[in-house]
Amino acid sequence: MTTTTQSRADAKAAAAHAAYQPVDGRLLDVENLHVHFHTSDGVAKAINGVSFHLDQGESLAILGESGSGKSVTAQAIMGILDVPPAKIPEGHIRYCGQDLLAMPEEQRRKTRGPEISMIFQDALSSLNPVFPVGWQIAEMFREHRGLNKSDALAQAVRLMERVSIPGAKARVKAYPHQFSGGMRQRIMIAMAIALDPAILIADEPTTALDVTVQAQIMSLLQELQQERKMGLILITHDLGVVADVADRIAVMYAGRLIETADVYTGYANPAHPYTKGLLDSLPRLDQKGQTLAAIPGLPPNLLKMPPGCAFHPRCPLARERCREERPELVEVRPGRFAACHYTEEVLHA
């Protein structure tokens, strides 16, 4: 890599980012987001009025079981939902003050990669099997920055080195199936951070990996986030991963946020019975030999949502009121929000 190529690439990058500047450090504002899926069985309301925000350099973990809507939220922000069957009937997703949902498609497409980017759970199926990994990373520079083939490939090697792929230069022409799971995820990460995005969304980035590799990938993500001051949205159901990385947590259930808190208070003293149930279901060494606590029942069918609070059929605190009236997300302590009629009971339990 020559210095001129590097500075040319940097200049182009700077120019590309100029259009979007965070307002008071606020990168992303999701407001009253709704996502519906139109299926032959009816309308599945996957997201029902979700609001949250993300600041520069902040990590937000979105927690929830499968089907809670956490991945759909991520895909809605990224703009990669299949429309149809998905539809966004209501809501705003503001990136640096500009509503992504109101943007012309071409303008929005250009935010994917340079402004917001995403890594996925299964890196093997998420990388194209018939193109070399270096080519796939270099494509970001060729398509968004107009770099020529060799300059783009040099950038790809630099990124592969940055995410600690051994022998990057020699392996730039290798195909995804020639890498191990952890290395593939590193390649996904290299591709996602290629254009210095302001927001990185990681959708269960470590679920498909074994435990030792999980830790390496998470610490790489954390390192890159601090180095580049990215906003990180971490979608996961792994509470252990969250505790290490996240600043704030947002817990989703049946397409709604039911609790948001900073990670310390949220873990130490949950305000919603569902969050408490999730935390209690973690195996703990000091309770070895005792029965593992589990939340009874299954998440509700999105086509047949229970009336009132969606969690009431599984909730140990459920009462008549829970069946009839849906609790709103309200501020229960300064900076903490929960959607439960009996928050105080949970907090004092």
Add this chain to the structure above:
Amino acid sequence: MGKYIVRRLLLMIPVVVGATFLIYAMVFAMPGDPLAGRCGERPCNPAFAAKFRADHNLNDPLPIQYAKYLGNLAQGDLGETFQQVKVADELQQRYPITTRLAIIAILFELFIGVLAGVLSGIRRGKFIDNLVLVSTLIVIAIPTFVIGSLAQYAFGLKLGWFPVTVSPQATWFELLLPGMVLGAISLAYVARLTRTNLVENLRADYVRTATAKGLSRARTVGVHTLRNSLIPVVTFVGADFGGLLGGAIITERIFNIRGVGGYIFQSIHSRDGVAVVGAVTVLVIVFLFMNLIVDLLYGVLDPRISHD
């Protein structure tokens, strides 16, 4: 890769020997006397008959006949027909015509087929998709001789866009209409195969990644999805090309083309065993080579397939 090719070439030897033997045995078992009708309305002169039988090894038992034939074949001699015409000469005349016809058919089915498949796949459920699905179904359902005769009548006779029949020179232009008729059914399969694979691949995770990378829709479909979707199509088209190089009996007859298919048909009719076996041997070899090329191409298109 080199080792793989050598192994495949060596494997061809038993296949060619086995295939020619089967053909030879079948021709041997065909009822009827090759001498019948040879000498007009009367039986042949016994001396001529004896010489004819001896020249063509007709008195030997099957294994000896076949061994003699194979010995000649190994020296590159495909033998002589009962009319004293060298099979090799006849094939040399006819093979270029069949090849031209096959090339036209394959280009037609590949380009139009893939185009129709892609348009139909990216507009799933829309008008163009239904148009492609219904029209390909119709083409598949109609036998070649009907399509051929209709095309000849409409475009050759009525509209006069193309020559009605093909001259002995069989120029590219003359072979255009027959080539399209020949490729029509495979075109329908190529279109459907492309469509199915494209629709399937558009749901793949790596397509979602391509979208998340901020690539244009054209690039996502045209580069990322299409490359993966075309792998099975190439296999199909390659095998089809091998088949087309074996001649096309029906299409050749409709348009009066002097190709390989018609030659084999004629030879079977006149019980000319040497001609049948000679022509089929060449076809078997061509087909085997086409298969090898397809397999090698498969490895090029899909890096996950290794020939080492």
